[in-house]
Amino acid sequence: MEYIFVTLLLFVSILIYFKIADKYNIIDKPNHRSAHTQITLRGGGIIFPIAFIIFCFFNFDEVIQNYWSFGLGLLAICTISFIDDVRTLSNKIRLSVHLISVVLLLYFTGAFTLMPVWVWPILFIVIIGTLNAYNFMDGINGMTGLYSLVTLGSLAYINREVIQFTDHSFIYYPVLACAVFLFFNFRKKARCFAGDVGSMGIGFWVIGLITLLIMRTGEYKYILLLSIYGMEVVLTIMERLLLKENIFEAHRRHLYQLFANEKKVSHLIISFVYALCQLIINIFLIHSQLPIWVVFLIIFIPAGVVYLGLKWSLKKKYNL
Template identity: 85%
Template sequence: MEFAIVIILLFISMLAYFRIADKYNIIDKPNHRSAHTQITLRGGGIIFPIAFIIFCLFNLNEAIQNYWAFGLGLLAICTISFIDDVRTLSNKIRLSVHLVSVVLLLYFTGAFTLMPFWVWPILFVVIIGTLNAYNFMDGINGMTGLYSLVALGSLAYINKDIIQFTDENFILYPILASIVFLFFNFRKKAKCFAGDVGSMGIGFWVIGLITLLVMKTGEYKYILLLSIYGMEVVLTITERILLKENIFEAHRRHLYQLFANEKKVSHLVVSSVYAVCQLLINIFLIHSQLPVWAVILIIFIPAGGMYLALKWSLKKEYNL
Protein backbone atom coordinates (compact mmCIF):
# COMPACT_ATOMS: atom_id res chain seq x y z
CA MET A 1 0.00 0.00 0.00
CA GLU A 2 2.84 2.37 0.87
CA PHE A 3 4.49 1.98 -2.53
CA ALA A 4 1.20 2.50 -4.37
CA ILE A 5 0.78 5.80 -2.52
CA VAL A 6 4.39 6.74 -3.32
CA ILE A 7 3.85 6.10 -7.03
CA ILE A 8 0.68 8.21 -7.00
CA LEU A 9 2.49 11.04 -5.21
CA LEU A 10 5.35 10.87 -7.71
CA PHE A 11 2.96 11.03 -10.67
CA ILE A 12 1.14 14.00 -9.13
CA SER A 13 4.49 15.72 -8.50
CA MET A 14 5.56 15.24 -12.11
CA LEU A 15 2.28 16.52 -13.53
CA ALA A 16 2.45 19.54 -11.21
CA TYR A 17 6.04 20.22 -12.31
CA PHE A 18 5.02 20.05 -15.99
CA ARG A 19 2.54 22.88 -15.38
CA ILE A 20 5.21 24.95 -13.63
CA ALA A 21 7.85 24.25 -16.30
CA ASP A 22 5.40 25.12 -19.06
CA LYS A 23 4.37 28.34 -17.34
CA TYR A 24 7.92 29.53 -16.68
CA ASN A 25 9.34 28.24 -19.98
CA ILE A 26 11.76 25.72 -18.43
CA ILE A 27 12.59 24.01 -21.69
CA ASP A 28 15.47 22.29 -23.46
CA LYS A 29 16.30 23.88 -26.81
CA PRO A 30 18.25 21.63 -29.23
CA ASN A 31 21.84 22.68 -29.99
CA HIS A 32 24.78 21.25 -31.92
CA ARG A 33 25.45 18.71 -29.14
CA SER A 34 21.82 17.57 -28.81
CA ALA A 35 20.55 14.22 -30.03
CA HIS A 36 17.00 15.60 -30.24
CA THR A 37 15.40 18.16 -32.52
CA GLN A 38 12.29 19.31 -30.63
CA ILE A 39 11.85 21.72 -27.74
CA THR A 40 11.03 19.64 -24.64
CA LEU A 41 10.37 20.36 -20.97
CA ARG A 42 13.56 20.27 -18.93
CA GLY A 43 14.21 19.28 -15.33
CA GLY A 44 11.92 16.23 -15.13
CA GLY A 45 14.63 14.67 -12.98
CA ILE A 46 13.34 16.80 -10.11
CA ILE A 47 11.37 13.65 -9.32
CA PHE A 48 14.48 12.17 -7.64
CA PRO A 49 14.89 14.75 -4.84
CA ILE A 50 11.09 14.67 -4.48
CA ALA A 51 11.33 10.90 -4.01
CA PHE A 52 13.80 11.45 -1.17
CA ILE A 53 11.47 13.97 0.48
CA ILE A 54 8.63 11.44 0.27
CA PHE A 55 10.98 8.79 1.70
CA CYS A 56 11.62 11.08 4.66
CA LEU A 57 7.89 11.66 5.21
CA PHE A 58 7.24 7.90 5.38
CA ASN A 59 10.37 7.21 7.47
CA LEU A 60 10.66 10.42 9.48
CA ASN A 61 12.52 9.23 12.60
CA GLU A 62 14.99 7.11 10.65
CA ALA A 63 15.55 9.90 8.12
CA ILE A 64 16.35 12.41 10.87
CA GLN A 65 18.75 10.02 12.62
CA ASN A 66 20.49 8.30 9.70
CA TYR A 67 19.88 10.13 6.44
CA TRP A 68 20.19 13.84 7.23
CA ALA A 69 23.72 14.17 5.79
CA PHE A 70 22.77 12.34 2.59
CA GLY A 71 19.60 14.42 2.30
CA LEU A 72 21.43 17.72 2.67
CA GLY A 73 23.98 16.67 0.07
CA LEU A 74 21.32 15.47 -2.36
CA LEU A 75 19.15 18.56 -2.00
CA ALA A 76 22.18 20.86 -2.32
CA ILE A 77 23.44 19.27 -5.53
CA CYS A 78 19.92 19.04 -6.98
CA THR A 79 19.15 22.68 -6.13
CA ILE A 80 22.28 24.03 -7.76
CA SER A 81 21.76 21.73 -10.75
CA PHE A 82 18.15 22.87 -11.18
CA ILE A 83 19.24 26.51 -11.06
CA ASP A 84 21.88 25.68 -13.68
CA ASP A 85 19.14 24.12 -15.82
CA VAL A 86 17.23 27.38 -15.73
CA ARG A 87 20.16 29.81 -15.96
CA THR A 88 23.84 29.04 -16.56
CA LEU A 89 26.02 29.26 -13.45
CA SER A 90 29.77 29.60 -13.21
CA ASN A 91 31.85 26.45 -12.85
CA LYS A 92 33.23 27.73 -9.54
CA ILE A 93 29.78 27.91 -7.95
CA ARG A 94 28.73 24.49 -9.20
CA LEU A 95 32.00 22.86 -8.20
CA SER A 96 31.88 24.40 -4.71
CA VAL A 97 28.40 22.96 -4.08
CA HIS A 98 29.46 19.61 -5.54
CA LEU A 99 32.40 19.47 -3.12
CA VAL A 100 30.14 20.22 -0.14
CA SER A 101 27.68 17.56 -1.28
CA VAL A 102 30.45 14.98 -1.65
CA VAL A 103 31.73 15.80 1.86
CA LEU A 104 28.23 15.14 3.21
CA LEU A 105 28.00 11.93 1.17
CA LEU A 106 31.30 10.61 2.50
CA TYR A 107 30.27 11.50 6.04
CA PHE A 108 26.96 9.67 5.53
CA THR A 109 28.70 6.51 4.26
CA GLY A 110 31.27 6.53 7.08
CA ALA A 111 34.16 6.87 4.64
CA PHE A 112 35.97 9.45 6.79
CA THR A 113 36.05 6.93 9.65
CA LEU A 114 36.64 3.73 7.70
CA MET A 115 39.21 4.98 5.18
CA PRO A 116 42.68 6.49 5.85
CA PHE A 117 42.93 10.23 5.22
CA TRP A 118 45.18 9.84 2.18
CA VAL A 119 42.35 7.97 0.39
CA TRP A 120 39.90 10.88 0.84
CA PRO A 121 41.18 12.95 -2.14
CA ILE A 122 40.90 9.84 -4.34
CA LEU A 123 37.30 9.36 -3.24
CA PHE A 124 36.54 13.00 -4.06
CA VAL A 125 37.97 12.64 -7.57
CA VAL A 126 36.22 9.33 -8.25
CA ILE A 127 32.81 10.52 -6.99
CA ILE A 128 32.86 13.89 -8.75
CA GLY A 129 34.12 12.18 -11.90
CA THR A 130 31.29 9.64 -11.73
CA LEU A 131 28.71 12.37 -11.16
CA ASN A 132 29.94 14.15 -14.27
CA ALA A 133 29.90 10.86 -16.19
CA TYR A 134 26.22 10.56 -15.30
CA ASN A 135 25.71 14.06 -16.65
CA PHE A 136 27.70 13.45 -19.84
CA MET A 137 25.73 10.28 -20.63
CA ASP A 138 22.34 11.94 -20.17
CA GLY A 139 21.81 12.78 -23.82
CA ILE A 140 19.06 10.58 -25.29
CA ASN A 141 15.61 9.41 -24.25
CA GLY A 142 15.63 6.61 -21.71
CA MET A 143 19.38 6.50 -21.06
CA THR A 144 19.49 7.91 -17.52
CA GLY A 145 16.31 6.20 -16.35
CA LEU A 146 17.05 2.71 -17.73
CA TYR A 147 20.71 2.69 -16.74
CA SER A 148 19.86 3.86 -13.20
CA LEU A 149 17.13 1.24 -12.97
CA VAL A 150 19.68 -1.48 -13.78
CA ALA A 151 22.13 -0.14 -11.18
CA LEU A 152 19.44 0.21 -8.51
CA GLY A 153 17.95 -3.19 -9.29
CA SER A 154 21.39 -4.77 -8.94
CA LEU A 155 21.92 -3.00 -5.62
CA ALA A 156 18.49 -4.12 -4.39
CA TYR A 157 19.36 -7.73 -5.24
CA ILE A 158 22.71 -7.49 -3.46
CA ASN A 159 21.04 -5.91 -0.41
CA LYS A 160 18.41 -8.64 -0.21
CA ASP A 161 20.27 -11.81 -1.22
CA ILE A 162 24.01 -11.16 -0.81
CA ILE A 163 24.60 -8.74 2.08
CA GLN A 164 22.35 -6.11 3.65
CA PHE A 165 24.12 -2.76 3.58
CA THR A 166 21.19 -0.34 3.88
CA ASP A 167 17.47 -0.07 4.49
CA GLU A 168 15.49 -1.70 1.67
CA ASN A 169 13.27 1.35 1.17
CA PHE A 170 16.31 3.55 0.60
CA ILE A 171 16.82 1.62 -2.66
CA LEU A 172 13.17 1.05 -3.57
CA TYR A 173 12.18 4.74 -3.54
CA PRO A 174 14.64 5.78 -6.28
CA ILE A 175 13.57 2.66 -8.22
CA LEU A 176 9.97 3.86 -8.12
CA ALA A 177 11.08 7.37 -9.10
CA SER A 178 13.03 5.95 -12.06
CA ILE A 179 9.98 3.98 -13.24
CA VAL A 180 7.72 7.05 -13.05
CA PHE A 181 10.34 9.18 -14.80
CA LEU A 182 10.68 6.59 -17.58
CA PHE A 183 6.92 6.69 -18.12
CA PHE A 184 7.38 10.27 -19.33
CA ASN A 185 10.87 9.96 -20.82
CA PHE A 186 11.09 6.51 -22.44
CA ARG A 187 9.22 7.60 -25.55
CA LYS A 188 10.05 8.48 -29.13
CA LYS A 189 8.92 12.02 -28.28
CA ALA A 190 9.75 12.41 -24.60
CA LYS A 191 7.45 14.47 -22.41
CA CYS A 192 10.48 15.71 -20.46
CA PHE A 193 14.23 15.40 -20.07
CA ALA A 194 16.02 14.76 -16.78
CA GLY A 195 18.19 17.88 -16.94
CA ASP A 196 21.20 18.35 -14.68
CA VAL A 197 18.93 18.07 -11.64
CA GLY A 198 18.00 14.55 -12.75
CA SER A 199 21.36 13.19 -13.82
CA MET A 200 23.10 14.67 -10.77
CA GLY A 201 20.28 13.69 -8.42
CA ILE A 202 19.97 10.03 -9.35
CA GLY A 203 23.74 9.81 -9.88
CA PHE A 204 24.31 11.08 -6.33
CA TRP A 205 21.83 8.52 -4.95
CA VAL A 206 23.33 5.57 -6.87
CA ILE A 207 26.88 6.59 -5.95
CA GLY A 208 25.84 6.91 -2.30
CA LEU A 209 24.45 3.37 -2.34
CA ILE A 210 27.55 1.93 -4.03
CA THR A 211 29.80 3.74 -1.55
CA LEU A 212 27.77 2.29 1.34
CA LEU A 213 28.18 -1.17 -0.18
CA VAL A 214 31.94 -0.74 -0.64
CA MET A 215 32.33 0.52 2.94
CA LYS A 216 30.30 -2.43 4.24
CA THR A 217 32.10 -5.16 2.28
CA GLY A 218 35.52 -3.65 1.55
CA GLU A 219 35.12 -4.91 -2.05
CA TYR A 220 35.96 -2.26 -4.61
CA LYS A 221 34.63 -4.40 -7.45
CA TYR A 222 31.18 -2.93 -6.89
CA ILE A 223 32.35 0.32 -8.48
CA LEU A 224 32.03 -1.69 -11.71
CA LEU A 225 28.24 -1.60 -11.33
CA LEU A 226 28.66 1.61 -13.37
CA SER A 227 31.42 0.31 -15.64
CA ILE A 228 29.73 1.05 -18.99
CA TYR A 229 29.41 4.74 -18.14
CA GLY A 230 32.96 4.79 -16.77
CA MET A 231 34.48 3.12 -19.82
CA GLU A 232 32.60 5.32 -22.30
CA VAL A 233 33.49 8.58 -20.59
CA VAL A 234 37.17 7.73 -20.04
CA LEU A 235 37.68 6.54 -23.63
CA THR A 236 35.83 9.56 -25.06
CA ILE A 237 37.87 12.02 -22.98
CA THR A 238 41.08 10.22 -24.03
CA GLU A 239 40.04 10.48 -27.67
CA ARG A 240 39.35 14.21 -27.36
CA ILE A 241 42.70 14.82 -25.65
CA LEU A 242 44.50 12.96 -28.47
CA LEU A 243 42.61 15.13 -30.98
CA LYS A 244 43.65 18.23 -28.97
CA GLU A 245 40.05 19.25 -28.35
CA ASN A 246 38.82 21.21 -25.34
CA ILE A 247 37.31 18.48 -23.15
CA PHE A 248 35.12 21.04 -21.37
CA GLU A 249 33.28 22.06 -24.54
CA ALA A 250 30.07 20.37 -25.72
CA HIS A 251 30.57 17.60 -28.28
CA ARG A 252 28.97 14.64 -30.01
CA ARG A 253 31.74 12.07 -29.80
CA HIS A 254 30.13 9.57 -27.42
CA LEU A 255 29.29 6.25 -29.07
CA TYR A 256 25.61 6.58 -28.14
CA GLN A 257 25.56 10.01 -29.84
CA LEU A 258 27.04 8.57 -33.03
CA PHE A 259 24.40 5.87 -33.13
CA ALA A 260 21.55 8.29 -32.37
CA ASN A 261 22.71 11.22 -34.53
CA GLU A 262 24.62 9.76 -37.48
CA LYS A 263 23.25 6.22 -37.66
CA LYS A 264 19.73 7.40 -36.75
CA VAL A 265 19.14 4.42 -34.47
CA SER A 266 16.16 4.85 -32.15
CA HIS A 267 17.04 6.47 -28.82
CA LEU A 268 15.03 3.78 -27.06
CA VAL A 269 17.00 0.99 -28.74
CA VAL A 270 20.37 2.58 -27.93
CA SER A 271 19.38 3.20 -24.29
CA SER A 272 18.08 -0.36 -23.95
CA VAL A 273 21.31 -1.84 -25.35
CA TYR A 274 23.41 0.16 -22.88
CA ALA A 275 21.19 -0.95 -20.00
CA VAL A 276 21.27 -4.62 -21.05
CA CYS A 277 25.07 -4.56 -21.43
CA GLN A 278 25.44 -3.15 -17.91
CA LEU A 279 22.94 -5.71 -16.58
CA LEU A 280 24.97 -8.60 -18.03
CA ILE A 281 28.14 -7.16 -16.50
CA ASN A 282 26.40 -6.76 -13.13
CA ILE A 283 25.16 -10.36 -13.14
CA PHE A 284 28.71 -11.58 -13.75
CA LEU A 285 30.17 -9.12 -11.25
CA ILE A 286 27.81 -10.01 -8.41
CA HIS A 287 28.35 -13.75 -8.66
CA SER A 288 32.06 -13.74 -9.55
CA GLN A 289 34.54 -15.06 -6.99
CA LEU A 290 37.54 -13.89 -9.00
CA PRO A 291 39.95 -11.22 -7.69
CA VAL A 292 39.04 -7.69 -8.66
CA TRP A 293 41.93 -7.33 -11.15
CA ALA A 294 40.70 -10.40 -13.03
CA VAL A 295 37.13 -9.09 -13.06
CA ILE A 296 38.35 -5.77 -14.47
CA LEU A 297 40.27 -7.52 -17.26
CA ILE A 298 37.35 -9.81 -18.13
CA ILE A 299 34.96 -6.87 -18.32
CA PHE A 300 37.05 -4.17 -19.96
CA ILE A 301 39.09 -6.08 -22.54
CA PRO A 302 36.08 -7.37 -24.55
CA ALA A 303 33.84 -4.38 -23.76
CA GLY A 304 36.56 -1.85 -24.56
CA GLY A 305 37.55 -3.70 -27.73
CA MET A 306 33.93 -3.81 -28.94
CA TYR A 307 33.46 -0.13 -28.09
CA LEU A 308 36.55 0.95 -30.04
CA ALA A 309 35.67 -1.27 -33.01
CA LEU A 310 32.13 0.14 -33.23
CA LYS A 311 33.34 3.70 -32.88
CA TRP A 312 36.05 3.25 -35.53
CA SER A 313 33.50 1.72 -37.89
CA LEU A 314 31.00 4.58 -37.44
CA LYS A 315 33.65 7.29 -37.75
CA LYS A 316 34.95 5.70 -40.94
CA GLU A 317 31.43 5.32 -42.35
CA TYR A 318 30.55 8.97 -41.73
CA ASN A 319 34.05 10.48 -42.18
CA LEU A 320 34.17 11.86 -38.64
Protein backbone atom coordinates in the same frame (compact mmCIF):
# COMPACT_ATOMS: atom_id res chain seq x y z
CA MET B 1 0.53 -0.34 -0.11
CA GLU B 2 3.14 2.26 0.80
CA TYR B 3 4.93 1.91 -2.53
CA ILE B 4 1.70 2.20 -4.52
CA PHE B 5 0.88 5.42 -2.68
CA VAL B 6 4.43 6.72 -3.24
CA THR B 7 4.18 5.96 -6.95
CA LEU B 8 0.92 7.93 -7.17
CA LEU B 9 2.52 10.85 -5.31
CA LEU B 10 5.43 10.83 -7.73
CA PHE B 11 3.07 10.84 -10.74
CA VAL B 12 1.12 13.78 -9.30
CA SER B 13 4.34 15.63 -8.46
CA ILE B 14 5.81 15.36 -11.94
CA LEU B 15 2.52 16.38 -13.58
CA ILE B 16 2.42 19.47 -11.36
CA TYR B 17 6.01 20.21 -12.35
CA PHE B 18 5.07 19.95 -16.04
CA LYS B 19 2.54 22.74 -15.56
CA ILE B 20 5.12 24.89 -13.77
CA ALA B 21 7.82 24.21 -16.39
CA ASP B 22 5.40 25.00 -19.18
CA LYS B 23 4.29 28.25 -17.53
CA TYR B 24 7.85 29.47 -16.87
CA ASN B 25 9.29 28.17 -20.15
CA ILE B 26 11.73 25.69 -18.59
CA ILE B 27 12.59 23.95 -21.82
CA ASP B 28 15.47 22.23 -23.57
CA LYS B 29 16.28 23.71 -26.97
CA PRO B 30 18.26 21.47 -29.36
CA ASN B 31 21.87 22.54 -30.04
CA HIS B 32 24.84 21.12 -31.93
CA ARG B 33 25.48 18.57 -29.13
CA SER B 34 21.87 17.42 -28.89
CA ALA B 35 20.58 14.09 -30.14
CA HIS B 36 17.03 15.45 -30.22
CA THR B 37 15.42 17.95 -32.60
CA GLN B 38 12.32 19.12 -30.73
CA ILE B 39 11.87 21.57 -27.86
CA THR B 40 11.07 19.53 -24.73
CA LEU B 41 10.41 20.31 -21.07
CA ARG B 42 13.59 20.24 -19.04
CA GLY B 43 14.08 19.29 -15.39
CA GLY B 44 11.81 16.25 -15.20
CA GLY B 45 14.53 14.72 -13.05
CA ILE B 46 13.28 16.89 -10.20
CA ILE B 47 11.30 13.77 -9.36
CA PHE B 48 14.44 12.29 -7.71
CA PRO B 49 14.84 14.88 -4.92
CA ILE B 50 11.04 14.79 -4.55
CA ALA B 51 11.32 11.02 -4.02
CA PHE B 52 13.74 11.64 -1.17
CA ILE B 53 11.44 14.24 0.39
CA ILE B 54 8.62 11.67 0.30
CA PHE B 55 11.02 9.11 1.78
CA CYS B 56 11.56 11.54 4.67
CA PHE B 57 7.84 11.72 5.41
CA PHE B 58 7.51 7.95 5.59
CA ASN B 59 10.78 7.38 7.48
CA PHE B 60 11.23 10.59 9.49
CA ASP B 61 12.93 9.12 12.57
CA GLU B 62 15.27 7.00 10.44
CA VAL B 63 16.18 10.01 8.28
CA ILE B 64 16.98 12.18 11.30
CA GLN B 65 19.17 9.44 12.71
CA ASN B 66 20.92 8.01 9.65
CA TYR B 67 20.10 9.81 6.41
CA TRP B 68 20.23 13.53 7.20
CA SER B 69 23.73 14.08 5.74
CA PHE B 70 22.85 12.22 2.56
CA GLY B 71 19.62 14.21 2.24
CA LEU B 72 21.37 17.57 2.68
CA GLY B 73 23.94 16.60 0.05
CA LEU B 74 21.30 15.40 -2.39
CA LEU B 75 19.08 18.45 -1.99
CA ALA B 76 22.07 20.80 -2.27
CA ILE B 77 23.37 19.29 -5.50
CA CYS B 78 19.85 19.04 -6.96
CA THR B 79 19.05 22.65 -6.08
CA ILE B 80 22.19 24.06 -7.69
CA SER B 81 21.69 21.78 -10.71
CA PHE B 82 18.08 22.90 -11.16
CA ILE B 83 19.15 26.55 -10.98
CA ASP B 84 21.80 25.76 -13.59
CA ASP B 85 19.09 24.20 -15.77
CA VAL B 86 17.15 27.47 -15.67
CA ARG B 87 20.05 29.91 -15.84
CA THR B 88 23.74 29.18 -16.40
CA LEU B 89 25.90 29.36 -13.29
CA SER B 90 29.66 29.74 -13.02
CA ASN B 91 31.74 26.60 -12.68
CA LYS B 92 33.11 27.84 -9.35
CA ILE B 93 29.65 27.99 -7.78
CA ARG B 94 28.63 24.57 -9.08
CA LEU B 95 31.93 22.94 -8.09
CA SER B 96 31.76 24.44 -4.58
CA VAL B 97 28.30 22.94 -4.00
CA HIS B 98 29.41 19.64 -5.49
CA LEU B 99 32.33 19.50 -3.06
CA ILE B 100 30.06 20.21 -0.08
CA SER B 101 27.62 17.54 -1.26
CA VAL B 102 30.40 14.97 -1.65
CA VAL B 103 31.67 15.75 1.88
CA LEU B 104 28.17 15.05 3.19
CA LEU B 105 27.96 11.87 1.10
CA LEU B 106 31.29 10.56 2.42
CA TYR B 107 30.22 11.36 5.97
CA PHE B 108 27.00 9.44 5.39
CA THR B 109 28.85 6.36 4.13
CA GLY B 110 31.37 6.42 6.97
CA ALA B 111 34.29 6.88 4.59
CA PHE B 112 36.00 9.46 6.80
CA THR B 113 36.14 6.89 9.60
CA LEU B 114 36.86 3.78 7.54
CA MET B 115 39.39 5.21 5.07
CA PRO B 116 42.84 6.71 5.84
CA VAL B 117 43.26 10.45 5.27
CA TRP B 118 45.37 10.04 2.14
CA VAL B 119 42.49 8.18 0.43
CA TRP B 120 40.02 11.05 0.93
CA PRO B 121 41.24 13.18 -2.03
CA ILE B 122 41.01 10.10 -4.27
CA LEU B 123 37.42 9.52 -3.17
CA PHE B 124 36.57 13.15 -3.92
CA ILE B 125 38.02 12.91 -7.43
CA VAL B 126 36.37 9.55 -8.20
CA ILE B 127 32.92 10.60 -6.94
CA ILE B 128 32.90 14.03 -8.61
CA GLY B 129 34.20 12.42 -11.80
CA THR B 130 31.47 9.78 -11.66
CA LEU B 131 28.80 12.43 -11.06
CA ASN B 132 29.96 14.31 -14.12
CA ALA B 133 30.06 11.07 -16.11
CA TYR B 134 26.40 10.58 -15.21
CA ASN B 135 25.72 14.08 -16.50
CA PHE B 136 27.73 13.57 -19.71
CA MET B 137 25.80 10.39 -20.53
CA ASP B 138 22.39 12.02 -20.16
CA GLY B 139 21.78 12.78 -23.80
CA ILE B 140 19.04 10.62 -25.30
CA ASN B 141 15.58 9.41 -24.32
CA GLY B 142 15.63 6.70 -21.69
CA MET B 143 19.39 6.57 -21.12
CA THR B 144 19.58 7.97 -17.59
CA GLY B 145 16.38 6.36 -16.33
CA LEU B 146 16.86 2.88 -17.78
CA TYR B 147 20.55 2.62 -16.92
CA SER B 148 19.87 3.81 -13.37
CA LEU B 149 17.00 1.35 -13.04
CA VAL B 150 19.33 -1.53 -13.91
CA THR B 151 21.94 -0.37 -11.40
CA LEU B 152 19.38 0.23 -8.65
CA GLY B 153 17.77 -3.14 -9.35
CA SER B 154 21.17 -4.79 -8.98
CA LEU B 155 21.76 -2.96 -5.70
CA ALA B 156 18.32 -4.02 -4.45
CA TYR B 157 19.16 -7.65 -5.26
CA ILE B 158 22.50 -7.40 -3.46
CA ASN B 159 20.81 -5.78 -0.46
CA ARG B 160 18.23 -8.54 -0.21
CA GLU B 161 20.10 -11.66 -1.32
CA VAL B 162 23.83 -11.04 -0.75
CA ILE B 163 24.33 -8.57 2.11
CA GLN B 164 22.00 -5.96 3.58
CA PHE B 165 23.92 -2.70 3.60
CA THR B 166 20.97 -0.27 3.92
CA ASP B 167 17.19 -0.14 4.41
CA HIS B 168 15.37 -1.73 1.49
CA SER B 169 13.11 1.30 1.03
CA PHE B 170 16.15 3.57 0.57
CA ILE B 171 16.71 1.72 -2.73
CA TYR B 172 13.06 1.20 -3.67
CA TYR B 173 12.18 4.91 -3.62
CA PRO B 174 14.64 5.89 -6.40
CA VAL B 175 13.54 2.75 -8.28
CA LEU B 176 9.95 4.04 -8.22
CA ALA B 177 11.15 7.53 -9.23
CA CYS B 178 13.03 6.03 -12.20
CA ALA B 179 9.95 4.08 -13.27
CA VAL B 180 7.72 7.17 -13.15
CA PHE B 181 10.32 9.29 -14.96
CA LEU B 182 10.72 6.64 -17.67
CA PHE B 183 6.96 6.67 -18.26
CA PHE B 184 7.37 10.21 -19.57
CA ASN B 185 10.90 9.96 -20.96
CA PHE B 186 11.26 6.50 -22.52
CA ARG B 187 9.32 7.45 -25.63
CA LYS B 188 10.10 8.28 -29.23
CA LYS B 189 9.00 11.84 -28.42
CA ALA B 190 9.87 12.34 -24.76
CA ARG B 191 7.52 14.40 -22.63
CA CYS B 192 10.46 15.68 -20.58
CA PHE B 193 14.21 15.42 -20.12
CA ALA B 194 15.99 14.82 -16.81
CA GLY B 195 18.12 17.96 -16.98
CA ASP B 196 21.12 18.44 -14.70
CA VAL B 197 18.85 18.15 -11.66
CA GLY B 198 17.90 14.65 -12.80
CA SER B 199 21.28 13.30 -13.87
CA MET B 200 23.00 14.74 -10.79
CA GLY B 201 20.16 13.74 -8.47
CA ILE B 202 19.89 10.09 -9.46
CA GLY B 203 23.66 9.92 -9.98
CA PHE B 204 24.23 11.14 -6.41
CA TRP B 205 21.76 8.58 -5.05
CA VAL B 206 23.26 5.68 -7.02
CA ILE B 207 26.84 6.65 -6.18
CA GLY B 208 25.86 7.03 -2.52
CA LEU B 209 24.46 3.50 -2.47
CA ILE B 210 27.48 2.01 -4.24
CA THR B 211 29.89 3.84 -1.90
CA LEU B 212 27.88 2.65 1.10
CA LEU B 213 28.03 -0.93 -0.22
CA ILE B 214 31.80 -0.73 -0.74
CA MET B 215 32.34 0.69 2.74
CA ARG B 216 30.21 -2.05 4.31
CA THR B 217 31.82 -4.93 2.41
CA GLY B 218 35.31 -3.73 1.49
CA GLU B 219 34.61 -5.07 -2.02
CA TYR B 220 35.81 -2.47 -4.54
CA LYS B 221 34.47 -4.54 -7.41
CA TYR B 222 31.06 -2.94 -6.93
CA ILE B 223 32.28 0.22 -8.60
CA LEU B 224 31.84 -1.84 -11.78
CA LEU B 225 28.07 -1.52 -11.37
CA LEU B 226 28.67 1.66 -13.39
CA SER B 227 31.33 0.20 -15.71
CA ILE B 228 29.61 0.98 -19.04
CA TYR B 229 29.30 4.68 -18.18
CA GLY B 230 32.84 4.71 -16.83
CA MET B 231 34.39 3.10 -19.89
CA GLU B 232 32.45 5.31 -22.31
CA VAL B 233 33.39 8.56 -20.58
CA VAL B 234 37.06 7.69 -19.97
CA LEU B 235 37.67 6.54 -23.54
CA THR B 236 35.86 9.55 -24.98
CA ILE B 237 37.92 11.95 -22.84
CA MET B 238 41.12 10.19 -23.94
CA GLU B 239 40.06 10.53 -27.57
CA ARG B 240 39.36 14.24 -27.18
CA LEU B 241 42.69 14.82 -25.44
CA LEU B 242 44.51 13.07 -28.30
CA LEU B 243 42.65 15.34 -30.74
CA LYS B 244 43.65 18.35 -28.58
CA GLU B 245 40.02 19.31 -28.00
CA ASN B 246 38.70 21.13 -24.95
CA ILE B 247 37.14 18.31 -22.90
CA PHE B 248 34.85 20.78 -21.12
CA GLU B 249 33.14 21.95 -24.31
CA ALA B 250 29.96 20.31 -25.66
CA HIS B 251 30.58 17.56 -28.20
CA ARG B 252 29.05 14.62 -30.03
CA ARG B 253 31.80 12.03 -29.72
CA HIS B 254 30.13 9.54 -27.37
CA LEU B 255 29.31 6.26 -29.08
CA TYR B 256 25.60 6.62 -28.28
CA GLN B 257 25.65 10.07 -29.94
CA LEU B 258 27.22 8.66 -33.10
CA PHE B 259 24.55 5.96 -33.27
CA ALA B 260 21.73 8.45 -32.61
CA ASN B 261 22.92 11.36 -34.75
CA GLU B 262 24.80 9.79 -37.66
CA LYS B 263 23.32 6.29 -37.94
CA LYS B 264 19.83 7.47 -36.82
CA VAL B 265 19.28 4.49 -34.54
CA SER B 266 16.26 4.82 -32.24
CA HIS B 267 17.06 6.40 -28.88
CA LEU B 268 15.02 3.70 -27.19
CA ILE B 269 17.05 0.90 -28.75
CA ILE B 270 20.36 2.55 -27.82
CA SER B 271 19.26 3.13 -24.22
CA PHE B 272 17.98 -0.44 -23.95
CA VAL B 273 21.27 -1.90 -25.28
CA TYR B 274 23.38 0.17 -22.87
CA ALA B 275 21.19 -0.91 -19.94
CA LEU B 276 21.24 -4.56 -21.09
CA CYS B 277 25.05 -4.57 -21.37
CA GLN B 278 25.32 -3.20 -17.83
CA LEU B 279 22.81 -5.79 -16.59
CA ILE B 280 24.86 -8.65 -18.06
CA ILE B 281 27.99 -7.24 -16.39
CA ASN B 282 26.15 -6.85 -13.08
CA ILE B 283 24.93 -10.46 -13.10
CA PHE B 284 28.47 -11.69 -13.67
CA LEU B 285 29.87 -9.23 -11.11
CA ILE B 286 27.49 -10.15 -8.31
CA HIS B 287 28.05 -13.89 -8.62
CA SER B 288 31.78 -13.84 -9.44
CA GLN B 289 34.27 -15.06 -6.83
CA LEU B 290 37.30 -14.12 -8.93
CA PRO B 291 39.93 -11.61 -7.77
CA ILE B 292 39.00 -8.02 -8.58
CA TRP B 293 41.82 -7.55 -11.11
CA VAL B 294 40.59 -10.61 -13.05
CA VAL B 295 37.04 -9.24 -13.01
CA PHE B 296 38.33 -5.92 -14.36
CA LEU B 297 40.15 -7.65 -17.20
CA ILE B 298 37.20 -9.92 -18.08
CA ILE B 299 34.85 -6.93 -18.26
CA PHE B 300 36.97 -4.18 -19.79
CA ILE B 301 39.05 -6.00 -22.40
CA PRO B 302 36.15 -7.39 -24.47
CA ALA B 303 33.92 -4.36 -23.77
CA GLY B 304 36.70 -1.95 -24.71
CA VAL B 305 37.51 -3.83 -27.93
CA VAL B 306 33.85 -3.85 -28.99
CA TYR B 307 33.44 -0.18 -28.07
CA LEU B 308 36.53 1.00 -29.97
CA GLY B 309 35.69 -1.22 -32.95
CA LEU B 310 32.17 0.19 -33.25
CA LYS B 311 33.40 3.75 -32.83
CA TRP B 312 36.15 3.35 -35.44
CA SER B 313 33.69 1.82 -37.88
CA LEU B 314 31.17 4.64 -37.48
CA LYS B 315 33.77 7.39 -37.70
CA LYS B 316 35.23 5.84 -40.86
CA LYS B 317 31.81 5.43 -42.45
CA TYR B 318 30.70 9.01 -41.73
CA ASN B 319 34.15 10.64 -42.11
CA LEU B 320 34.22 11.95 -38.55
